[in-house]
Amino acid sequence: MPLSVSLQALRAFEAAARHSSFKRAAEELALTPTAISHHISKLEDRLNVCLFERRPRQVRLTDTGQQLAKATTEGFAKIERALADIQQLNEVVQISTTSSFAAQVLLPAQHTFSATYPDVSIQILSGEQANSHPYSIPVRLGNIQDVAIEDRLNVEQYNVFTGADMTALQTPSTRPVLYTTRWKNPALCKPPLETWLASNALNRDNFVIREFDQELFGIQQAVAQNALVFCSELLVRGMCSSGLLQPVRGNSVTSELCYYIPNKAGFRTPNAMKFIAWLEGLM
Numbered sequence: 001m002p003l004s005v006s007l008q009a010l011r012a013f014e015a016a017a018r019h020s021s022f023k024r025a026a027e028e029l030a031l032t033p034t035a036i037s038h039h040i041s042k043l044e045d046r047l048n049v050c051l052f053e054r055r056p057r058q059v060r061l062t063d064t065g066q067q068l069a070k071a072t073t074e075g076f077a078k079i080e081r082a083l084a085d086i087q088q089l090n091e092v093v094q095i096s097t098t099s100s101f102a103a104q105v106l107l108p109a110q111h112t113f114s115a116t117y118p119d120v121s122i123q124i125l126s127g128e129q130a131n132s133h134p135y136s137i138p139v140r141l142g143n144i145q146d147v148a149i150e151d152r153l154n155v156e157q158y159n160v161f162t163g164a165d166m167t168a169l170q171t172p173s174t175r176p177v178l179y180t181t182r183w184k185n186p187a188l189c190k191p192p193l194e195t196w197l198a199s200n201a202l203n204r205d206n207f208v209i210r211e212f213d214q215e216l217f218g219i220q221q222a223v224a225q226n227a228l229v230f231c232s233e234l235l236v237r238g239m240c241s242s243g244l245l246q247p248v249r250g251n252s253v254t255s256e257l258c259y260y261i262p263n264k265a266g267f268r269t270p271n272a273m274k275f276i277a278w279l280e281g282l283m
Contacts, residue, residue, distance in 0.1 A: 005046050010072055012039035013051060017061055017069035093275045094123045097139040100216040101259065102126035104235040105282070106139075113278050120271045137267055137275065143189050144258045153259045154283045157233045158192055159252040161219075161245040164226035177227040178207035179218030189256040193230050196253045219245075234259075234283065259283065 012035075015025035022036045029036070044051050051065035061069055097106065102124050113122060125136065144155065160178065180193050197203055207228070212218050215231045222229035223244055229236075233252055239245040261267070267276060 005043060006039065009039040009043040011076070012036045013043055014069065014072040014076055016040060016052070016059065017065060018073065020059060020061075022059060092121045092123050093271050094125065094136040095139060095275070096125040096127070096136045098141055098214070099126045100214050100235055101139060101141070103216050104219065104238070108238045109282055113275070116278065117274055120274060122275060137261060137272060139259060139261055139279070141188065141257060142260055143187070144256050147258055147260045151260045151262060151264045153261065153280060154234065156255040156257040156259070157252040158196060158230060158255050159233055160196065160228050160230050160248040161222060161236050161240070162226065162228045162248055163223045163245050175206060175208050177225065178209050178230060179221050179227060180209060180211055180230040181215050181218060182211040182213060184213045191230060191257075192253050192255045196230065199251065199253060200249055
């Protein structure tokens with residue numbers, strides 16, 4: 001059965017051990033030296049050990065005291081770090097996501113979140129590997145079949161987009177370049193290019209197909225080169241609204257991919273819930 005000891009007694013002991021002084025421990029904890037001595041004596045009685053050698057104007061840890069001092073110092077430091085992290089949740093919402101989603105969706109829309117919640121800051125971390133920070137909200141791309149329904153944010157729709165004049169693509173003198181994506185992660189379902197081609201009575205031979213490992217790069221090249229890109233409608237929604245891109249054909253195709261937040265319901269701090277609700281509306 002776990003031994004029950006007073007947290008206040010452990011705090012008094014840790015401070016006295018660190019300072020080698022009941023008086024300085026008392027000053028740190030806003031107590032009297034007598035109170036510090038009382039807490040430590042009760043702790044020693046509870047543990048049935050001697051933690052300090054008491055000498056005139058000096059206290060020294062026993063071997064047992066040194067062992068407990070190391071544990072309490074490390075324990076309180078860990079608690080303080082955790083409290084600091086939790087306090088930060090009330091000030092900054094940290095989101096980790098893919099580079100494409102960060103650049104094409106979150107960053108362009110960040111000002112709308114700030115306008116709605118001016119007292120809440122968001123910090124966006126991008127990268128293709130999942131962030132392991134326990135308080136970071138991960139927004140990831142995954143296979144629909146592998147993601148719980150309650151964690152999903154959307155179902156990805158794909159189409160071909162271009163920044164070129166549409167008439168220039170109708171009778172090209174050479175096969176147009178079409179950018180698409182081959183994921184770094186081989187477990188992810190492929191973008192549904194073959195489905196789109198079949199639905200439009202086309203095949204791969206109609207294009208010069210080039211691949212990047214991130215949709216962001218293909219989108220950038222489509223704009224820079226007036227080329228074509230097969231990508232997520234979500235990622236180019238803003239660029240279509242601003243006229244930088246436009247869909248080549250009106251009908252998109254449904255993919256087997258979705259964006260999701262693992263264990264979405266587990267993020268229960270007020271600011272995290274505000275961000276997730278805003279993101280669901282954005283999607």
